[in-house]
Amino acid sequence: MKTVAVVGAGVIGLSWARLFVExxxxxxxxxxxxxxxxxxPDGVQIASTVAEAVRDADFVQENGPENLEFKKTLFAELVREAPQHALLLSxxxxxxxxxxxxxxxxxxxxxxxxxxxxxxxxxVEVVPGQQTSEESVTRAVEFYRSLGRTPVVExxxxxxxxxxxxxxxxSREAAYLVEQGVVTPADLDAVVTNSLGLRWATVGPFLGAHLGGGPGGYRHLATHIGKSMRGLELGTPxxxxxxxxxxxxxxYGSSTYSALAETRDRKQLAVLTALEEN
Ligand SMILES: NC(=O)c1ccc[n+]([C@@H]2O[C@H](COP(=O)([O-])OP(=O)(O)OC[C@H]3O[C@@H](n4cnc5c(N)ncnc54)[C@H](O)[C@@H]3O)[C@@H](O)[C@H]2O)c1
Structure with a gap:
């Protein structure tokens, strides 16, 4: 994979482009x-049409509007215009x-x-459709891995x-709790970043629960605290x-998008570095 086409340069397309060029x-x-x-981003070439962008691509990453009709039309064009060997990812x-x-x-x-x-x-969640070949799945996984990503095939x-x-x-429960006046958006964010967010950067929900049960593990948690958790009625916003x-x-409206995004990226990169070192 040497040449990548990025179709759609919004929030996601620009970020992919940065990763690819880096x-x-x-x-x-x-x-x-x-x-x-x-x-x-610096070093990325601009193409004036989709056909021009994908003409000699080995890999296409599509990031247009989240709209079924748009994706139907665009993927028909990608299949026509991209080289036969090119993988077409959405x-x-x-x-x-x-x-x-x-x-x-x-x-x-x-x-x-x-x-x-x-x-x-x-x-990166890699999800084949009914027609996707196994070879395409393998090549997509290898490509994302070569970029330091963690692909998970579903x-x-x-x-x-x-x-x-x-x-x-x-998000549904977060919206409900704020609408009910239980917490403000900033307090809800503080609850998550100081508990679940930190935990989930190191152990997922299942390993976290297995440890939450102490030496008795997930079995103990599921049959002990699990009972009261299962009985909780969650809200509908x-x-x-x-x-x-x-x-x-x-x-958050008084801060600029770029200031908030820069702080987020810096902190998330620091977490990733700490995880790599441990
Ligand atoms: N924003 C997120 O957090 C997020 C996360 C993961 C995946 N996605 C997915 O990524 C895709 C893009 O989302 P986004 O948030 O970047 O949206 P966005 O609105 O920021 O960007 C979409 C871009 O597509 C462009 N576009 C419209 N028609 C086009 C065409 N014919 N050819 C090329 N570009 C065209 C628009 O001008 C716009 O810049 C969506 O499918 C979305 O579901 C978004």
Whole structure:
């Protein structure tokens, strides 16, 4: 893999482009946005059309709008325009690739779903569709690994895949707790960063629970504290997010996006370095 095409240069596409170029790959990016030249990372080439971006690509990472019709049209074009050997990956957060490869050759199309920002966060969920070949899965996994990412292959398509389904469960209760006036958005964030976030950077929910049970392990936890946890009735937030949007803007709106993003990246990189050293 030497040449990568990045289609869509929003939040995710720009971050992928940065990761690819930092690993010495030739990167061509395309996006109709008027300010594209001002936002592309140094060393990334701009292509004026999708066809031009993918013409000699070995790997395509798609990051356009999260919209089924958009992805159907775009992937039909990618299958037509990219070289036969090129892998075609979508960053989609929730749409399985089987849904947008109906009627086209989907053997080299699959999901490569990152967590924002992909130049920092290691996970890539690799999700084959019904037509995806095993060879495409293996090549995608090898490619992401060569970039220092941690690909996890998921063997059954489900909307939202694994990471976003887990995130949605937590986000739903977080929204409910803020709407009910139990905590402010900043206090809820403090609860997470000072407990679950720290824990989950080192042990996942299952190993965490196994340790939470002491020497009796997961069996002890499941049959002891687990009983009261299973009995908790979780809330359902309102369908109108407006009050929540205002509360989050009150908490963080006075800082710029770039200042908040820089602090996040610096702290997350420090955590990754600490994990590598331990
Ligand atoms: N934001 C996240 O946290 C996140 C995380 C993981 C995956 N994703 C997924 O990544 C994809 C992109 O999300 P985003 O948050 O970067 O969105 P975004 O709105 O920031 O960027 C989308 C970009 O696609 C561009 N675009 C529109 N039509 C295009 C075309 N024909 N050709 C090329 N580019 C075109 C837009 O101009 C825009 O810059 C989505 O599928 C999303 O689900 C997002």
């Amino acid at each position: 690993h010495g790959l030739t990167v061509r990016i395309t996006d109709p946005r008027a300010d594209l030249a001002e936002v592309v 960053s989609s957060s929730a749409i399985p690739s089987t849904a947008f490869t109906e009627g086209i050759d989907g053997s080299r199309v699959l999901i490569g779903h990152p967590f924002n920002p992909p130049h920092v966060i290691p996970l 063997r059954k398509e489900i909307p939202g895949f694994v990471g976003n389904r887990l995130q949605a469960a937590l 309102s369908q109108d997010p407006e009050r929540l949007i205002e509360a989050v803007e009150d908490a």
